[in-house]
Amino acid sequence: MRPLCPRCIAGADGLCDPGLGPGIATLADRPGAGRGGAPLARSLAWALRLDPGEIALPTSLPALRKPSWLELFKYPRSIAAACATGLSQTGGVGLALWQVTLFVLVFKVTPPEASFLAA
Numbered sequence: 779m780r781p782l783c784p785r786c787i788a789g790a791d792g793l794c795d796p797g798l799g800p801g802i803a804t805l806a807d808r809p810g811a812g813r814g815g816a817p818l819a820r821s822l823a824w825a826l827r828l829d830p831g832e833i834a835l836p837t838s839l840p841a842l843r844k845p846s847w848l849e850l851f852k853y854p855r856s857i858a859a860a861c862a863t864g865l866s867q868t869g870g871v872g873l874a875l876w877q878v879t880l881f882v883l884v885f886k887v888t889p890p891e892a893s894f895l896a897a
Contacts, residue, residue: 823830851857881892 819833819835820830822833877896878889878892881887881895882889885892887895
């Protein structure tokens, strides 16, 4: 029998195959599965555990309002907090990833010693 996933072919001895069963069963258990997809009201009713007749869907979508770029700047503190967070996280991750290399280059220590210093 041929394994179901490429990882099992590489020698994982079928350890990932048991995980495929529940995933396939979950997808196959949906109403309308295998029939080209269920109507939206029936899918929503199944997810919300309601009668499909209780869900009234709109016949057309409302017109979309095109927002202005100026709306982005209504909350300057939020923009500043988001920028500061992004920059600090980027710098922290960059330092963490390059820390051992920088120790080797700057302090002229061996890579194992640099790993010890970084830990």
